[in-house]
Amino acid sequence: MSNATKTGGGFALSAIAPANASLHRLSALLTLFLLVLGFAATSPAFFTVNNGLTILLQTSVVGLLGIGMTMVIVTGGIDLSVGSVLALSGVVSAMAVKAGLPVLPAMSMGILAGAICGAFNGLVITKLRIPPFVATLGMMLIARGIALQLTGAIPISGLGDAFGALGNGALFRMVELRPNGFPNVVFPGVPYPAILLLVVALAAAYLLKKRQIGRHIFATGSNEEAARLSGVRVDRTKLYAYVMSGALAGLAGNVLMSRLVTAQPSEGVMYELDAIAAAVIGGASLSGGVGTISGTMIGAFIIGILRNGLNMAGVSAFIQQIVIGFVVIGAVWIDQIRNRP
Amino acid sequence: MDMGKAPLVELIGIQKHFGGIRAVEDVSIDLRAGEVVGLLGHNGAGKSCLMRILSGAMVPSGGEIRINGETVAFSDPNDARKAGIETIYQTLALADHLDAPANLFLGRELKTRFGNLDDRAMLKAAREVLARLNPNFKNLGDPVSSLSGGQRQVIAIARAIYFDTKVLIMDEPTAALGPSETAMVAGLIKELRAEGIGIFLVSHDMHDVFELCDRVVVMNKGRLVGSHAIDEVTKDDVLSLIVKGDLPADWSARNLETVPA
Numbered sequence: 332m333s334n335a336t337k338t339g340g341g342f343a344l345s346a347i348a349p350a351n352a353s354l355h356r357l358s359a360l361l362t363l364f365l366l367v368l369g370f371a372a373t374s375p376a377f378f379t380v381n382n383g384l385t386i387l388l389q390t391s392v393v394g395l396l397g398i399g400m401t402m403v404i405v406t407g408g409i410d411l412s413v414g415s416v417l418a419l420s421g422v423v424s425a426m427a428v429k430a431g432l433p434v435l436p437a438m439s440m441g442i443l444a445g446a447i448c449g450a451f452n453g454l455v456i457t458k459l460r461i462p463p464f465v466a467t468l469g470m471m472l473i474a475r476g477i478a479l480q481l482t483g484a485i486p487i488s489g490l491g492d493a494f495g496a497l498g499n500g501a502l503f504r505m506v507e508l509r510p511n512g513f514p515n516v517v518f519p520g521v522p523y524p525a526i527l528l529l530v531v532a533l534a535a536a537y538l539l540k541k542r543q544i545g546r547h548i549f550a551t552g553s554n555e556e557a558a559r560l561s562g563v564r565v566d567r568t569k570l571y572a573y574v575m576s577g578a579l580a581g582l583a584g585n586v587l588m589s590r591l592v593t594a595q596p597s598e599g600v601m602y603e604l605d606a607i608a609a610a611v612i613g614g615a616s617l618s619g620g621v622g623t624i625s626g627t628m629i630g631a632f633i634i635g636i637l638r639n640g641l642n643m644a645g646v647s648a649f650i651q652q653i654v655i656g657f658v659v660i661g662a663v664w665i666d667q668i669r670n671r672p
Numbered sequence: 673m674d675m676g677k678a679p680l681v682e683l684i685g686i687q688k689h690f691g692g693i694r695a696v697e698d699v700s701i702d703l704r705a706g707e708v709v710g711l712l713g714h715n716g717a718g719k720s721c722l723m724r725i726l727s728g729a730m731v732p733s734g735g736e737i738r739i740n741g742e743t744v745a746f747s748d749p750n751d752a753r754k755a756g757i758e759t760i761y762q763t764l765a766l767a768d769h770l771d772a773p774a775n776l777f778l779g780r781e782l783k784t785r786f787g788n789l790d791d792r793a794m795l796k797a798a799r800e801v802l803a804r805l806n807p808n809f810k811n812l813g814d815p816v817s818s819l820s821g822g823q824r825q826v827i828a829i830a831r832a833i834y835f836d837t838k839v840l841i842m843d844e845p846t847a848a849l850g851p852s853e854t855a856m857v858a859g860l861i862k863e864l865r866a867e868g869i870g871i872f873l874v875s876h877d878m879h880d881v882f883e884l885c886d887r888v889v890v891m892n893k894g895r896l897v898g899s900h901a902i903d904e905v906t907k908d909d910v911l912s913l914i915v916k917g918d919l920p921a922d923w924s925a926r927n928l929e930t931v932p933a
Contacts, residue, residue: 540789541789542788546774546778546781546789549767549769550770550774550778554765554766556763556765557763557764557778558779560727560729561778561779561831562750562753562778562779620767
């Protein structure tokens with residue numbers, strides 16, 4: 332129906348409007364390579380192991396948010412609250428640590444707080460029948476307000492080394508001591524956040540592809556009424572997606588705050604837009620029913636590399652905003668072309 | 673009357689009100705095993721509403737549903753499907769982005785031992801049931817949005833007959849089909865009737881109704897205005913019932929024949 336006939340209007344637009352999701356993903360992958368090539372050519376410091384690891388670290392937060400966002404977008408919804416939920420979760424974890432809890436249970440409480448925010452979103456959307464845009468916009472303000480209120484807008488620091496391990500540690504880190512007593516980093520290791528992102532991405536992809544709930548997420552976004560008539564518990568499916576999005580925002584919040592070893596209640600502003608952009612660049616359709624985790628990962632890396640590369644090239648933060656803004660519009664535009672009947 | 677002869681479906685005094693609007697008003701209809709009942713009426717006469725109640729998509733405001741003599745209460749389509757009631761909706765109710773097997777098994781996915789989706793088994797089963805309906809059905813891996821109207825209809829039909837179906841509700845099953853596909857659906861209805869499945873056929877097509885149905889029931893403004901064996905009425909009688917629906921419900925076949933066409 333939507334992609335059976337492409338009426339490009341005689342304009343060359345059809346050449347850049349991929350006919351299906353996998354082609355879209357391929358073009359996103361191509362964009363990613365072009366970005367890497369471009370930045371590598373302009374800045375010698377860009378194409379180094381260390382910078383690669385920095386990008387991995389930076390992307391892991393947007394990537395985690397993007398995975399939850401993809402699930403929500405595939406149901407035909409949107410979650411504008413993830414940036415605020417991320418901050419609230421980090422604050423909750425930090426306060427739990429301050430209250431004397433060990434790091435692992437403390438972080439679990441932060442993630443739980445995120446899941447509760449997500450459950451609230453889901454219930455408002457399914458029970459009160461409030462559009463996702465409005466419901467999660469409300470949660471965006473609520474979660475941010477709670478985070479600021481709990482902390483008095485003052486960052487929580489002095490959280491200890493254990494709290495920083497998740498965000499700053501790395502697997503297979505190899506350090507040898509030089510004769511002069513100074514350490515020499517042979518291999519900086521794979522950062523834990525990157526490993527976490529990989530594990531979560533694989534789990535989410537498995538969930539969407541191989542489990543019934545994943546099939547139902549796609550069915551709900553594709554045709555909600557049809558899904559309902561087919562016996563899919565549509566409300567429960569949506570609730571699931573929003574809880575996952577909230578919990579992953581919580582996880583991302585813990586990664587970020589752990590990296591800073593400080594809980595910043597004002598962290599994560601506008602991260603939701605990066606997450607949405609990552610999903611849409613990766614081929615997810617805002618009208619629902621379409622989206623992949625692998626695509627979203629590519630989208631997250633496009634945004635991460637764009638930010639990092641522009642930084643490396645000395646482009647100001649203001650110009651970066653402008654560029655990312657155009658990228659978001661461009662990505663949604665392509666989505667529109669794709670869905671044009 | 674022994675249990676074997678109890679009607680397959682008994683709708684007794686079904687009511688559906690939306691605020692002050694009475695969409696279905698005290699409607700009672702029986703359906704027997706191996707019987708095809710045509711349900712006719714204007715748009716808005718309450719046919720779809722009544723069928724949605726039987727398929728569990730809508731909860732009635734009053735009345736009783738009995739299946740094989742036992743009272744049932746459906747709170748959602750799953751309940752009705754578990755009771756063996758399947759529906760082919762006029763809109764087909766397909767998830768456009770999913771492929772044929774995923775649509776066929778939507779809500780009733782086959783799973784492996786580990787609870788994963790058993791896509792291979794679903795594909796195999798889909799291939800078999802779709803081949804029975806349309807031997808030319810090949811593109812099982814494509815999203816159904818890219819299929820023709822006939823192929824989409826075949827998927828909707830396959831989904832309704834694949835599972836242990838006792839009652840089949842068909843809402844305008846041939847409205848979007850070409851002549852050969854319509855003939856296929858007609859053949860299928862006869863086949864299913866022979867298997868002892870009870871069928872409600874909602875249709876505007878008089879030809880279909882008279883070719884396929886054992887009985888016609890007519891609704892008008894939410895009320896049942898006529899229920900007749902197909903051989904005791906003419907097309908004009910039925911049209912008259914549909915159009916002049918305020919005739920008394922006990923209007924006899926002989927009286928109807930005196931009404932000018």
